[in-house]
Amino acid sequence: MTTAAGTPSDRSVLPATERYTVLGWLRRNLFSDLLNSLLTIVALAFVFFIARLLLRWAFVNAEWGVIPANFNLIMRGQYPAVEAWRLWLIIYLLGAVVGVMWRLISGQFSGAARVLIAIPFVLMLIPFFSMGTRLNLLITAVASGVGYAIAGYLPIQRRGRAAAYLLLAYLLVMLILLRGVGAEEGPMPPVQPILWGGLLLSLLLAFFGITLSFPLGVLLALGRQSKLPAIRVISVVYIEFIRGVPLISLLFMGQVMLQLFLPDGFPLVDRVLRALVAITLFSAAYTAENVRGGLQSISRGQYEAAQALGLSTYQSTMHIILPQALRAVIPVLVGQFISLFKDTTLVALVGIFDLLGIARTIIANPDWLGTQPEVFAFIAVLFWIFSYSMSYASRRIEQRLGVGER
Amino acid sequence: MQEIHASQVRPPFYRDERVLGIFSQLLVVIIVVGLGLFFYSNMITGLREKHNVAISFSFLGQAAGFDIGESLIEYSRERTYLRAFVVGLLNTFQVAFLGIIFATALGIVIGVMRLSTNFLVSRIASIYIDIFRNIPLLVLLIFWAQAVFLKLPRVAEAIILPGPIFLSNRGVAIPWGIPTDSWGTFLLVLGAGIVLGAVVSYLLREQGKRTGRMPLITLWFLLTVAAVGLVGWIVLPQPVTLDQPFLEGFNTKGGKILSQQFMALLSGLIIYTAAFIAEVVRAGIQSVSKGQREAATSLGLNPAQTLRLIIFPQALRVIIPPLTSQYLNLTKNSSLAIAIGYPDLFAVAGNTILNQTGREIEMFTMIMGTYLSLSLLTSLLMNIYNRRIRLVER
Numbered sequence: 128m129t130t131a132a133g134t135p136s137d138r139s140v141l142p143a144t145e146r147y148t149v150l151g152w153l154r155r156n157l158f159s160d161l162l163n164s165l166l167t168i169v170a171l172a173f174v175f176f177i178a179r180l181l182l183r184w185a186f187v188n189a190e191w192g193v194i195p196a197n198f199n200l201i202m203r204g205q206y207p208a209v210e211a212w213r214l215w216l217i218i219y220l221l222g223a224v225v226g227v228m229w230r231l232i233s234g235q236f237s238g239a240a241r242v243l244i245a246i247p248f249v250l251m252l253i254p255f256f257s258m259g260t261r262l263n264l265l266i267t268a269v270a271s272g273v274g275y276a277i278a279g280y281l282p283i284q285r286r287g288r289a290a291a292y293l294l295l296a297y298l299l300v301m302l303i304l305l306r307g308v309g310a311e312e313g314p315m316p317p318v319q320p321i322l323w324g325g326l327l328l329s330l331l332l333a334f335f336g337i338t339l340s341f342p343l344g345v346l347l348a349l350g351r352q353s354k355l356p357a358i359r360v361i362s363v364v365y366i367e368f369i370r371g372v373p374l375i376s377l378l379f380m381g382q383v384m385l386q387l388f389l390p391d392g393f394p395l396v397d398r399v400l401r402a403l404v405a406i407t408l409f410s411a412a413y414t415a416e417n418v419r420g421g422l423q424s425i426s427r428g429q430y431e432a433a434q435a436l437g438l439s440t441y442q443s444t445m446h447i448i449l450p451q452a453l454r455a456v457i458p459v460l461v462g463q464f465i466s467l468f469k470d471t472t473l474v475a476l477v478g479i480f481d482l483l484g485i486a487r488t489i490i491a492n493p494d495w496l497g498t499q500p501e502v503f504a505f506i507a508v509l510f511w512i513f514s515y516s517m518s519y520a521s522r523r524i525e526q527r528l529g530v531g532e533r
Numbered sequence: 534m535q536e537i538h539a540s541q542v543r544p545p546f547y548r549d550e551r552v553l554g555i556f557s558q559l560l561v562v563i564i565v566v567g568l569g570l571f572f573y574s575n576m577i578t579g580l581r582e583k584h585n586v587a588i589s590f591s592f593l594g595q596a597a598g599f600d601i602g603e604s605l606i607e608y609s610r611e612r613t614y615l616r617a618f619v620v621g622l623l624n625t626f627q628v629a630f631l632g633i634i635f636a637t638a639l640g641i642v643i644g645v646m647r648l649s650t651n652f653l654v655s656r657i658a659s660i661y662i663d664i665f666r667n668i669p670l671l672v673l674l675i676f677w678a679q680a681v682f683l684k685l686p687r688v689a690e691a692i693i694l695p696g697p698i699f700l701s702n703r704g705v706a707i708p709w710g711i712p713t714d715s716w717g718t719f720l721l722v723l724g725a726g727i728v729l730g731a732v733v734s735y736l737l738r739e740q741g742k743r744t745g746r747m748p749l750i751t752l753w754f755l756l757t758v759a760a761v762g763l764v765g766w767i768v769l770p771q772p773v774t775l776d777q778p779f780l781e782g783f784n785t786k787g788g789k790i791l792s793q794q795f796m797a798l799l800s801g802l803i804i805y806t807a808a809f810i811a812e813v814v815r816a817g818i819q820s821v822s823k824g825q826r827e828a829a830t831s832l833g834l835n836p837a838q839t840l841r842l843i844i845f846p847q848a849l850r851v852i853i854p855p856l857t858s859q860y861l862n863l864t865k866n867s868s869l870a871i872a873i874g875y876p877d878l879f880a881v882a883g884n885t886i887l888n889q890t891g892r893e894i895e896m897f898t899m900i901m902g903t904y905l906s907l908s909l910l911t912s913l914l915m916n917i918y919n920r921r922i923r924l925v926e927r
Contacts, residue, residue, distance in 0.1 A: 156650070156651065156652035157651060157652055157653060159650070163650070163651050166649070166651050166653075166654055167651060167653050167654075170651070170653045170654050170657055171653065173657070174653070174657065354554070355554050355557065355558045356558070357558040357559075357561060357562050358557070358558055358561050361561060361562075361565055367909070367912075368905065370908065371901075371904055371905035371907075371908035371909060372865070372900075372901045372904045372905055372908075373865040373866070373868040373879065373904060374865075375868050375869060375871065375879060375883075376868065376879060376883060376897065376900055376901055376904070379883055379897075380893075380897050383887070383893050383897075384893050384894070384897065387575070387576050387579050387580070387893070387894075388572040388575055388576055389575060390575050391575075391578070391579065391582070440550070465667070469667075469668070469669035469670070470669070472669040472671040472672055473671060473869070475671070475872075476671075476869075476871060476872055483669070483671060483672055483675070487675070490679070499676075499679040499680040499683070499684075500676075500680040500684070503672060503675060503676040503679070503680050504676075504680075506672060507668050507672050507673070507676065510667070510668055510669055510672060511664065511667045511668050514666075514667035514668075515663065515667045518667065
C-alpha cells in the first residue's frame with residue numbers, strides 16, 4: 128500500500144457515537160410511543176407473574192433434598208462407588224488434556240481459558256459437596272494448569288497433529304479406565320457398560336455419537352455429491368430412509384432386531400452399544416445433509432482450479448473442498464450435535480439409565496414420591512447448561528473463523 | 534520436435550479416473566449387497582430355527598384383544614390388529630395436526646416478538662427460544678406429564694377457567710359441539726359456499742388480469758364462504774348444539790374430555806417446536822434485505838402494502854422449506870408419546886402389538902413404511918413448491 132491514498136487524516140471526523148442517559152435509553156427502547164409503552168407494561172406484568180411463580184416454587188415449595196441425596200446416582204448411575212476413583216482419574220486427565228490442548232491450539236491465556244479454569248472452582252462452591260469432592264475438583268484445576276505450563280516447553284512442530292494424537296490417546300485411556308481390565312479381583316475390575324449411567328452415560332453417548340457419526344456423515348455427503356451413480360444412489364437411499372423415520376423406532380429396532388441380523392452364536396451385543404449404533408447411524412444421515420449444504424456452497428471455480436493444478440480427486444477433496452465446506456457449516460453442525468446430545472435421552476425408553484433414565488428411577492423410589500418437578504427441573508437445567516455452552520462456543524468459533532465475512 | 538497431445542498419453546489403468554470410478558462403484562455395490570444378503574440370510578435362518586415362523590402379515594386379521602385408551606374411530610378389543618394399527622395412526626395424525634397449527638401460531642408470535650424494537654418484548658422472546666431449544670423434548674414431555682398435568686387437583690377441586698374449561702388430574706374438559714339432524718345439510722351448504730367462493734375468486738382474478746389491479750382474492754374467497762355459511766347457520770334449525778361440561782359427583786360430565794396424556798404430549802410438542810419455528814420466522818423476515826423495504830417506500834407503497842407485497846412473499850420463500858421440516862420433525866417427535874402413555878402409532882404398533890405377537894419384522898416394516906411415506910410425500914410436495922417459487926434468474 129502506498130501512503131499517498133487512503134490514510135485517514137487526523138482531522139477526519141468519526142461518526143458520532145450515540146450516547147444515552149438511562150432515561151434516554153428507556154425512552155427509546157421501551158416507551159417510544161403509546162403502543163410501545165403499552166407493550167412494555169403488559170410484558171412487565173407477564174415477567175413479574177412468571178418470575179413470582181417460579182421463584183415462589185423454587186425457594187418456598189420445592190423440596191430440593193432429593194438432589195443431594197441422589198447426587199452420585201445422577202452423576203454416574205450404577206457405576207460402583209469403590210471404582211469411582213477411576214472416574215475422578217478420567218476427570219483429572221481431562222483437565223490436563225484440556226490444558227495442553229489449549230496451549231497447543233490457542234497459545235494464549237484468554238477470556239475463554241479463564242472461564243474454563245474457573246469451572247472447577249465454581250463447582251467447589253456447591254454447598255452439599257463433601258470435602259473429598261472439593262479436593263478432587265481442586266486437583267483437576269491444578270492438573271489443567273500443569274498441563275498448560277508443561278505444553279509450553281514441549282518442542283512440538285506440528286501442533287494440530289500433536290493435539291489430535293493426544294486426544295486419541297486420551298480416548299483410549301478413558302475407555303480402558305471406564306471399562307476396566309483384568310480379573311474381577313484385580314486392581315481394576317471390569318465394569319459392564321449397562322452399569323454406566325447418569326450424566327456420565329449421557330455425555331459418553333453424545334461424545335461417541337458425535338465422533339463416530341461425523342466421518343460417516345461426511346462420507347455420505349461426498350457420496351451424495353459424487354459423479355458415480357451407484358455410490359450416489361446408495362447414499363441418497365440411506366440418507367432419505369434414516370431421515371424419514373423417528374429415532375425411537377431405530378432404537379427399538381436396535382434392541383429388538385440387531386441380534387436377529389447377526390449370525391447364530393455371535394456374542395450378545397451390549398445394550399448400550401446397540402443404542403450407540405442406532406444413534407450414530409441416525410445422526411450420520413443428518414450430518415450428511417448439513418455437510419452437503421456446505422459442499423453445494425462451494426463455487427465450481429474451486430473444483431476447476433484444483434483440477435487445473437493437477438490435484439487428484441482425493442487431494443482436491445481433502446485439501447480444497449472439504450476445509451471450505453466444513454467451515455461454512457460449523458453453526459449447522461454444532462446445532463446437529465446439540466440435537467444429538469438432546470436425543471440421547473431417548474435411550475431411557477429402551478431400558479438404559481442415562482440422565483433421564485436415572486431421573487425416572489429416582490421418582491419411582493417410594494422415599495422420593497412426588498418430587499417429579501424438582502428432579503426433572505434439575506436434569507433439564509443440566510441438559511440446558513451443556514447444550515447452551517455448545518451453542519455459545521460455536522458462535523465464538525464462528526466469529527473467529529470469520530464465517531460469512533470473507 | 535514431435536508434439537505430444539495430452540489426449541495421446543493414456544495414464545496407466547490404475548490411475549485412470551474412469552477405470553477407478555467403475556471399480557470403486559463395483560466395490561461399494563458388492564460390499565453393500567453382500568452385507569444386505571448376509572443380514573437377510575442370518576435373519577431368515579434365525580427366524581426359522583429359533584422361532585419356527587416365516588414372515589407373514591396374516592396375523593393382522595386376528596383379534597387384537599387389548600384396549601386403547603382413546604380412539605377417533607370405533608374400536609374395541611374384539612377388533613383386528615389392523616384396526617388397532619389404524620387407531621394409532623389416526624391418533625398420531627390428530628396430535629400432529631393440532632400440534633402443527635398451534636406451534637405455527639405460537640412460533641410466529643414469538644418470532645415477530647424477537648424482532649420487536651421493544652427491548653423487553655424481544656428479550657422475552659429470545660429467552661424463550663434459548664430455553665426451549667436447549668432442553669431435550671423428551672425431558673420436556675415427561676415434565677409436562679408428571680410434574681404439571683399429574684399434579685393438577687382432583688376433579689372435585691378442578692381449576693375452572695371461563696368457557697367453562699375444567700383442569701384436573703383426569704385431563705381437561707372443554708365445551709364441545711354436538712351435531713344435530715341438520716348438521717349434514719349445513720355441511721352441504723358450506724360445500725356450496727366453497728364452490729361459490731372459488732367461482733368468485735376466478736372471476737376476480739380474470740378481472741385483475743384485464744385491469745392490472747389485483748384485488749385481495751383470498752379475502753374475497755373467505756368472505757364468500759363465511760357469508761354462505763352464516764346464511765346456512767341462520768336458516769337451518771341449529772346445526773350444532775353446545776355441550777358444556779359440568780361437575781357431577783367425582784367426575785365431569787358433558788363436553789369433550791381431552792386426556793391428561795394427550796394434553797401433555799400436545800403442549801410439550803407445541804412449546805418445543807414453537808421455539809424452532811420462531812427462529813425460522815425470524816431468519817425469514819431478516820433475510821429480506823433492507824433495500825427492498827426502502828425501494829418499496831420510495832415507490833410510494835404504504836407500510837401495509839410493503840409488508841404484503843414486498844416483504845412477505847420474499848420472506849415466505851425462505852421460511853417455507855425449514856418450516857416444513859419442522860412440521861415433519863413434530864410429526865416424528867410425536868412418537869415420543871410412548872413415554873407418557875398416549876396411544877399413538879408407535880406406542881400401539883411398536884410396543885403393544887409387537888409385544889403381543891412377537892412379529893418384529895412385520896411391525897417395523899409397517900411402522901417405518903408409514904413414517905417414511907409420510908415424509909417422502911411431504912418432501913415431494915416441498916420440491917414441487919420450491920420449483921414454483923424459485924427465483925427466476927437471468
